Every structure is written in C-alpha cells, then in structure tokens.
Amino acid sequence: MITVAKTAGFCYGVKRAVDGVYAEIEKGNKIATLGHLIHNGQVIAELEEKGVKSYERVSDIPKDCTVVIRAHGVGEDVYKEIGERQCIDLTCPFVSKIHKIVSEHYAEGYQIVIVGDKNHPEVIGINGHCSDSAVIINDKNYVPPPELTEKRLCIVAQTTINKDFFGEIVQNIKKTCKSTLIFDTICSATKDRQKEAEELSLISDMMIVIGGRESSNTRKLYEISKRNCPETYHVETVRDLPAKKTHNKIGITAGASTPGGIIEEVKKAMSENVKNEENFAELFEQYSSKTLNNGDIVEGTVVEVRSNEVIVDLGGFKYNGQLAADQLTNDPALKPSDVVKEGDTIKVYVVGVNDGEGKVVLSRKKVINEEGWIKIKEAYEEGRTLEGKITKAVKGGVIAITEDTQVFIPARQVSGRFVQDLQSLVGDIVNYKIIEIDDRRKRVIGSVRVIIEAERKEKEAKFWAEAEVGKKYEGTVKSITNFGAFVDIGGVDGLVHISELSWNRIKHPSEVVKEGDVLEVYIKDINPETKKISLGYKKAEDNPWEIAKSKIAIGDIVKCKIVRMLPFGAFAEIIPNVDGLIHISQIADRKIGKPEDVLSIGQEVEAQVTDVNWDDKKISLSISALIPTKIVEDKKEEDEVPLNAETLVYSTNPDVEVDEKIEIEPAEEEAPAEEAPAEEEAPAEEDTPAEEKADDAE
Ligand code: SF4
16 A cells, blocks of 8 residues: 655745746746755756756856745845845745844844754855854754853754754753743644654555655655654655565655655556555555546546646546646636646546556546536526636637636627627626527527616616706717717717807817717707707807907907908908908998908908897998098098998097988998898808808807
8 A cells, every 4th residue: 555645745835936936937037046946856957958047156147037046045145145136036935934033033132043954055044144143053962062051042943854853952952051032943844744754654664755865854754754664765756766575555755845746656656566566455455446437527636737737636546637738627828727736626527547558537627617507507597697708709709718618709799889809808807697598509608788788778767867958967979970979978878969069160070079088068958758868068158159249349449350251241250250241331431342342351351340239149340430531421422332321430530520420321222231131141042152051050
C-alpha cells in the first residue's frame, strides 16, 4: 500500500513564488531571480529553458531584467541595492513577518538570536534585518557565552527547522539567559509536514522523501522519517528510486519545493513495484474496490494543474485521471489555473478508462454542462435575469457563458439597438433573460433586448405619469431629421422642431445640435394618446425680437445692412435676425423705380425707425427721413417725389428747422402701402424667395 502525505509538495509560499514567476513569463516580461527560485533542480532547469536565469548578486542581474526576490526573502541591504530597479518581491509572507519582528526588536535594543542554518538564504535574509548582528544557533547543545546571558534576547526560528530542535535550543538558552523573548516562527506548513512525516514513517516500512538535495526542509523530513523508518530514501526524481523491493507499506512525502508532477511520477513508479509483491492480493482488494466505468460521474481531487491539463486523483482508483484544458470549462479564454487549484474537489465525467495504458480520460465540461443546464432551466421557468460573459461572436449572434453553459443570443437580441460589430461585444458581461429553450437538443436562446425593453417601458410609464406641459428635462439627442431633433428625455423621445432649435434661420437641425448632445428642453405639448411630445429648446431671453424691443424705439436712428430687396422696398438687418423694411418711398429723396437704383445688398446705411409693431414683428425704417429738409423741399418743388401719405420728414441737420408736417398725396403709381410691407404681406408666393417663406412661418 502506498500512502502519499497530504502535506507533500509545494507549500503556500513556494507555490506563490512559482506562480508569480510563471505569471511574469506569460506576460512576456524579462525577469531574473536573485538566487534559485526554489530548491528544485527540475524547476530551475525548466525556468532556465524559459529564459529565467538566477544570479547571486543584484549587480550581476542585467539592467533590462526585473529583479525577482524569491520566497526566502532578503536583507535590508539588498533592498537598498535594488533601489529604484523594477522588482517583484515574492518573499513568503511568513518570512516577511520574521523580518518585521527582527527589525523592530533590534531597534529596541534586543540581541537577535536566530535558530537555524547560518548558510541558509532565509537565515541570511533575516540576519540582514538586524545589520547582520544576530547570533545564529544550529547546535542543540549550544551553551550561551557569558556576554549573552545578561542581554535581552529576541529568539526567532528559521521557518523550516524541526520544532523539537528549536524547543531544545530555546530550553538551553533559557537556562542561563535572564531575559528571553521567544517567537516560534516555524511555519505551520513545515510543522504539519514534519508531523505527518513523523506519523507516516512510524507506520511505513519504507519511506520515500522527495525534494532537492539543497532543500533544508526536505532534509529535515528525511531525518524525521529515517529516525522512525530505517529504510528511508531521499530522492530528487523518479530516477533516484531504489531498486524494486517488496514492502507492505510505503510512505511518500516531499519537501516544500517539490512539484506535484514529480510526486505523481514517484508514486506511479512505486505502484508498479508493489503490484507484483507478495501482498498483491491486499492491493488488488484495495484497487478493485474502486472501479470506474465510462460515463461515471465521480468526485476527484486536483493534484496538479498544468498549462494544458489537470491531473485528478480519483479517490483510490489506481490511476489518476487526465482532464484536458478544453474539457475543463466552456470559457476558452480561461487557463486551467484560472479554474481550479491543487487540492480542489471537482466532479468529473469519466470519458474513457484504458487499463492497458493506465489512462483515465476525464471531462468536467460534461458535468458542468449538465448542472448548468438544470440551473438555466430553473431560471427560464422562473423568468429570472441571468448574468453572462460574451465569449465569442458567431454567425447571427453571440455566445454568452452562464453557469458554464453556452447561451446563444441572436444579433437582434444582443442590445436595445442594432449592433453592427458583434465582435466588439466579446468580453462584455451582460444581463439577459432566456426566451427559448430546447431541452432535447440542449439549446438555449437568450435576449438582452427584452430586459432593455422592459426597463424602457417602465421608464416610459413613469414619464407619462409625471409629464406636464412646461416641465423641464435634460435630454440627449437621439437622432436628427430634416424637420427637427428627437431627444430622449428619460425613456421617451420628444421632438424639438427645427423652428424650436434656434432663433436664427437654420436650414438643418445639424447646424445646431448633433447626436449625443445633452440639451435642456421643456414640454411644449404632449398627447398621451398618440404619445407625441413636442419639446421646446429656444429660450425667450434669446429671442432677437425681445432684444430688439429693449433696444429700439420709434425715432431712433439705427445703422443697418441691406439684406434683400423687393419691388416695394428693401429689408435691412438692424440686429441679427431682426430686419426692418425701408419702403421704396423712404429710400431716397426722389422718386425711384426700384430699390436697386439706390441700394445694394450688403450696403450699410443709416435709417430712422419710423414705426414698430412688436406683435407683428414689423419695423418701418426711413433713409429719406434723415435727408435734410431742404433737399426734400427741392424735390417737392420738382414735384417728382411721390411720397407716401403720412410720411414724416425730419432733418438731421441742426441748421435746418423743421416745424411742420408735410402731407403729401399718394402718387398715382402707388407702391404697396408702407404699413403693409410685413413679410406675410409680401408679393405672391411664387415671387417670394424660399427664405422669406420661412419668415412667413414665423
Ligand atoms: S515553508 Fe512556510 S515559510 Fe517557507 S515558504 Fe513555505 S509557506 Fe513560506
């Protein structure tokens, strides 16, 4: 019978360091370790193959390499030497704790005593936290010299030493030293491993201790085992195993730096040996009590996690099972180490047992698919929302993984909007509901859209319950058309008509807004039945006519620019978007055939405001009003200026006194009345430029 110690193999600190280094290798980072990462030749050789070299001194490490501090830790002087260099500190947290104890008590004046091997890198590192002043003891018969007996002692242990050994030395010190502060810093992993080696070696008639020759903790295991079981062997790999020999009970343990794979190999090799032994019947009984058949679902313990597969102990079955990485999970992005770790108990499906090759092929996917399917079905029946990670885009949709089960989400269901590039969704975590399930074909269809739609409806209902004319919202422009912009005001869209977007004349809404813009809008009108919402955007205070009202009064002389001309007069812009009409009769001090005879587009003129009608947005201007009376009188004498009735003539010349209102009869060739030149009273539509038609709408 072969028993492998449960505590055999990588301890927490070593595994952490090895995993840390392999993680850096996977990232493609250039790294170098300060000393061998662990005391195991195979692992060191493998790392070197991957380009990770070890150096004894920081100064030897190439400048382009990140310095890796191994689990043993280093002294303060080494940290100083590393300085600003890139560094990954993989010191085991249990060792770091000793560093802290030592440096604090050293600072308080204690004499530091380390029980351990002075040449062990961990002890060298610890000593480096008290300026290399520690007394290092590795002899259980040690007698403290007189100069030590008066000092206050702080005693710590190398993490991997034998606890009895530590106890004996401490007792010796306490006999003569007056003040001792003792910290049992032996790592529990070490204690447990040693305890188990002790127990196992007591009941075994052969012990195999696996680990590097340099590994102190492996040597300690060997010593303990040898004490109880004379036939104890220290091996590094399967190649060091002793020649085949009959034994009833073989115990195997391993040091903290021994990879699980080596332990497995040794175990297998020893199994081969014991197969033909005298107690074959007993072994056969043991093995045959556990049989495996294709299609069985069994629980196993993960004994090793490799990059491409996981080795599973099938609980007493003669062979370990092999679980290929692609049979571990449905998520192709995950590595085996992302899914399981050594010691995990997992359920596996037995795909095939090959006694001839001693091989058991396993699948976890089959189990999780089955279990996941049950959960998916429950969620469907209960109408529950599920969370899934989109792992790939396929024809017509995407695949999301939930409960390790693949769920197809059709393209039109992946979002509340059309998604052109489905690949862009890969990696997203989405909430969805199952909308279709095919139990027989184990196919399931999900929809993100139904959730978005439900949320939208909820928001919509809330909106209509609270909406009222005049209510203000902060909305986002969803889309733009020729006639306006649709703005999302919290679950519903309203239209801001083009005329509502700006006080200026615009030809297209895009001159003012773009999709995604956030606007402050208010409800101008709502129709709950047709669900139509008209939104206002323009602010009254920006209304140019309101501005004009505050600035312009009858009698004012204004500077304006001729912007368009019609047979009955010229329109002049007084302020942006506010035009006044200079009737043809008010353009010059004489009769003119058409405005163009005197004016041109863009010309800047001075004119007097002769009338305003703010309600109808009409301003009447006169240029001739600013022409001195004399000239007007001259014109009158010539009887050539058929001025309109009610025309007032003023002089801007201070030398000319004007004290009468001149009444003039309308001329026969009468132009449209001055009061009528509002744009809506302009000549027939076919003669009116499009721009002016827009004005009419105002
Ligand atoms: S034996 Fe203990 S202290 Fe040492 S590396 Fe392992 S876990 Fe850390």
